[in-house]
Amino acid sequence: xxxxxxxxxxxxxxxxxxxxxxxxxxxxxxxxxxxxxxxxxxxxxxxxxxxxxxxxxxxxxxxxxxxxxxxxxxxxxxxxxxxxxxxxxxxxxxxxxxxxxxxxxxxxxxxxxxxxxxxxxxxxxxxxxxxxxxxxxxxxxxxxxxxxxxxxxxxxxxxxxxxxxxxxxxxxxxxxxxxxxxxxxxxxxxxxxxxxxxxxxxxxxxxxxxxxxxxxxxxxxxxxxxxxxxxxxxxxxxxxxxxxxxx
Amino acid sequence: xxxxxxxxxxxxxxxxxxxxxxxxxxxxxxxxxxxxxxxxxxxxxxxxxxxxxxxxxxxxxxxxxxxxxxxxxxxxxxxxxxxxxxxxxxxxxxxxxxxxxxxxxxxxxxxxxxxxxxxxxxxxxxxxxxxxxxxxxxxxxxxxxxxxxxxxxxxxxxxxxxxxxxxxxxxxxxxxxxxxxxxxxxxxxxxxxxxxxxxxxxxxxxxxxxxxxxxxxxxxxxxxxxxxxxxxxxxxxxxxxxxxxxx
DNA sequence: ACGTGGTGTTAGAGAGACCAAACAAAACCG
DNA sequence: CGGTTTTGTTTGGTCTCTCTAACACCACGT
Numbered sequence: 155x156x157x158x159x160x161x162x163x164x165x166x167x168x169x170x171x172x173x174x175x176x177x178x179x180x181x182x183x184x185x186x187x188x189x190x191x192x193x194x195x196x197x198x199x200x201x202x203x204x205x206x207x208x209x210x211x212x213x214x215x216x217x218x219x220x221x222x223x224x225x226x227x228x229x230x231x232x233x234x235x236x237x238x239x240x241x242x243x244x245x246x247x248x249x250x251x252x253x254x255x256x257x258x259x260x261x262x263x264x265x266x267x268x269x270x271x272x273x274x275x276x277x278x279x280x281x282x283x284x285x286x287x288x289x290x291x292x293x294x295x296x297x298x299x300x301x302x303x304x305x306x307x308x309x310x311x312x313x314x315x316x317x318x319x320x321x322x323x324x325x326x327x328x329x330x331x332x333x334x335x336x337x338x339x340x341x342x343x344x345x346x347x348x349x350x351x352x353x354x355x356x357x358x359x360x361x362x363x364x365x366x367x368x369x370x371x372x373x374x375x376x377x378x379x380x381x382x383x384x385x386x387x388x389x390x391x392x393x394x395x396x397x398x399x400x401x
Numbered sequence: 402x403x404x405x406x407x408x409x410x411x412x413x414x415x416x417x418x419x420x421x422x423x424x425x426x427x428x429x430x431x432x433x434x435x436x437x438x439x440x441x442x443x444x445x446x447x448x449x450x451x452x453x454x455x456x457x458x459x460x461x462x463x464x465x466x467x468x469x470x471x472x473x474x475x476x477x478x479x480x481x482x483x484x485x486x487x488x489x490x491x492x493x494x495x496x497x498x499x500x501x502x503x504x505x506x507x508x509x510x511x512x513x514x515x516x517x518x519x520x521x522x523x524x525x526x527x528x529x530x531x532x533x534x535x536x537x538x539x540x541x542x543x544x545x546x547x548x549x550x551x552x553x554x555x556x557x558x559x560x561x562x563x564x565x566x567x568x569x570x571x572x573x574x575x576x577x578x579x580x581x582x583x584x585x586x587x588x589x590x591x592x593x594x595x596x597x598x599x600x601x602x603x604x605x606x607x608x609x610x611x612x613x614x615x616x617x618x619x620x621x622x623x624x625x626x627x628x629x630x631x632x633x634x635x636x637x638x639x640x641x642x643x644x645x646x647x648x
Numbered sequence: 649a650c651g652t653g654g655t656g657t658t659a660g661a662g663a664g665a666c667c668a669a670a671c672a673a674a675a676c677c678g
Numbered sequence: 679c680g681g682t683t684t685t686g687t688t689t690g691g692t693c694t695c696t697c698t699a700a701c702a703c704c705a706c707g708t
Contacts, residue, residue: 158511167665180630188686201666203687220673220686230631235603242607251523264405264515269508271599276498279548281608282590287547293540300534301526343529352518356482360489361528383427384477414695435656448696450657467656467703 158270161232163212166267169236170195171205172214173266175225176233186223239266239274246277250284252298328400330379330393333367339398341365346395357386359396405517408479410459413514416483417442418452419461420513422472423480433470486513486521493524497531499545575647577626577640580614586645588612593642604633606643 159169174194178186188206192199206223209215214229225233240262247258284290333339341363344354358381359365366380375390406416421441425433435453439446453470456462461476472480487509494505531537580586588610591601605628606612615625615632622637 165664189684197665198667199686200668200688205665207687231603234605234631238602238605238607241605242602245609247520251520251527253517253519253523257517257519261516261520265512268511268515270500270504272500272504273494273498273508275598275602276500278591278602278607280498280544283544283548285589285608287543289540290544293536296534297527297530297537301530342532344525351522355485355489355522355525356478358481358485358488360485360525361532362492384481412694436654444695445697446656447658447698452695454657 157267159267164232168205168209168212169232169267170263171202171209172225172229172233173236173240175215175223176230176237179225184222184224187221188223191223236266239269242274242277242281243269245281250280250294327397330365330367330388330396330398331377331390333398333400335367335369337400338364338366339400341396342399343397344395345397346392350392350395354392354396358382365396365398406514411479415452415456415459416479416514417510418449418456419472419476419480420483420487422462422470423477423484426472431469431471434468435470438470483513486516489521489524489528490516492528497527497541574644577612577614577635577643577645578624578637580645580647582614582616584647585611585613586647588643589646590644591642592644593639597639597642601639601643605629612643612645 157166159166164172171191174191175186178190178194182190188199188202191206192202195202206215206217209229210217214226214232216224216226218224243262243265244258247253247261248255251258253261284294327342328339330339341359341361343361344351344359346354363381368378368380368385370377377388377390377393378385379388379393380386406413411419418438421438422433425437425441429437435446435449438453439449442449453462453464456476457464461473461479463471463473465471490509490512491505494500494508495502498505500508531541574589575586577586588606588608590608591598591606593601610628613627615627617624624635624637624640625632626635626640627633
């Protein structure tokens with residue numbers, strides 16, 4: 155696992171400290187105290203002190219007396235870099251994937267140290283594209299309406315063929331439960347909601363996965379599939395909510 | 402930063418071990434040795450042994466003699482969960498963002514422990530949507546052609562209004578360099594390529610950012626902007642490649 | 649049977665990050 | 679002022695993950 159901290163000498167934790175200092179600088183006009191950092195990062199002051207010492211040694215911040223921490227120019231550059239990545243991810247999660255704000259924030263924090271600069275760049279290109287192509291916007295909204303927001307209830311307000319409800323009414327759709335033992339298929343859509351859906355995804359039942367119905371219990375209810383060389387048991391209700399393309 | 406390891410007792414490293422064991426099981430039919438794991442994860446066998454001990458204590462694997470490691474049912478469930486997330490991310494990075502395979506793999510490895518289950522779910526919904534809506538596919542391809550693959554050279558083969566080259570020829574586009582000092586604008590597109598683009602993104606010059614041209618050096622070349630309350634220096638060439646919507 | 653390699657384990661050490669608690673220094677305030 | 683509170687530092691300890699290096703197996707093969 156490569157670590158995409160942007161400066162090889164910077165660990166993810168130190169990057170987080172820099173980012174936090176940058177944000178607090180914006181808020182408090184440069185008067186950032188150890189206490190504020192500890193609060194913002196939800197760690198104890200005793201953890202912050204040594205980190206500040208480290209950043210100071212690296213020439214990324216300056217202590218101001220026993221009072222304030224200030225970013226040096228080099229530190230500010232590094233901090234802005236992390237912050238920019240954070241913003242990109244946050245926007246992607248919230249604006250594109252329509253995640254709730256708190257989750258978007260959380261995931262952005264976690265992913266900002268992990269992803270390559272290229273990936274971030276691609277996301278930016280995605281934003282540019284979405285904004286430049288009017289159809290892009292339409293499409294995104296459609297995506298949100300069809301699949302994301304309140305996916306548990308709302309039918310697609312358009313004629314979108316991907317709408318789960320429209321799909322459920324189509325008779326040409328088969329589910330795993332409709333396969334005959336030994337028959338293979340390709341997963342097209344997971345219709346289950348909530349915990350069921352989560353369980354299916356966790357098992358590796360993802361769009362495009364190749365699946366074979368291995369066997370069915372006499373009662374018809376537990377049901378075994380082969381997926382990537384392993385057998386998995388599914389309840390009938392779960393199997394029925396996985397739409398497949400038989401082959 | 403919350404850690405989205407799926408079982409609270411599992412650290413990212415342990416999850417990685419589980420995932421590795423799962424993959425090697427597929428490859429070697431369950432005959433997984435410490436050596437293989439060490440090779441796959443690029444660590445020394447001396448690091449693997451204690452990790453196996455830990456996983457065994459947690460009831461996630463079984464040692465087979467001094468020879469082989471086998472996932473228990475609980476371990477397999479956890480491993481498949483991690484693996485599923487990995488697949489989703491890999492597909493997103495490679496198939497959707499058109500990252501090269503090696504980078505997609507790398508980033509998937511890094512992000513699979515960091516993101517919330519909801520985020521993964523949204524990505525799956527995105528795949529489902531893209532596959533169900535024929536226009537989704539078209540749109541994605543357009544996005545790739547316009548903005549991603551070989552973005553340094555290729556013009557958009559369609560009439561896409563977001564095509565960088567088409568854009569460059571449009572006269573209604575202003576860049577930061579065209580603003581008058583004190584004027585504000587909203588970033589719409591970053592046209593620079595390679596290192597310049599990277600530098601601009603790193604500074605926080607991202608689509609939709611609010612920018613003000615603070616002042617221009619007498620010679621006209623260094624040029625200062627205000628961004629999120631801070632002043633940044635830009636070279637004229639850099640400024641010229643940031644297209645803005647003046648206001 | 650006896651070395652010889654390939655493998656696995658163990659022990660010791662270090663890096664990084666954190667906490668708790670004792671301590672030091674300001675700051676605040678009657 | 680002098681005492682109390684707030685804030686920061688230091689120390690010692692924990693945890694996780696890793697490495698190196700010494701050691702223990704086992705398996706083979708002539």
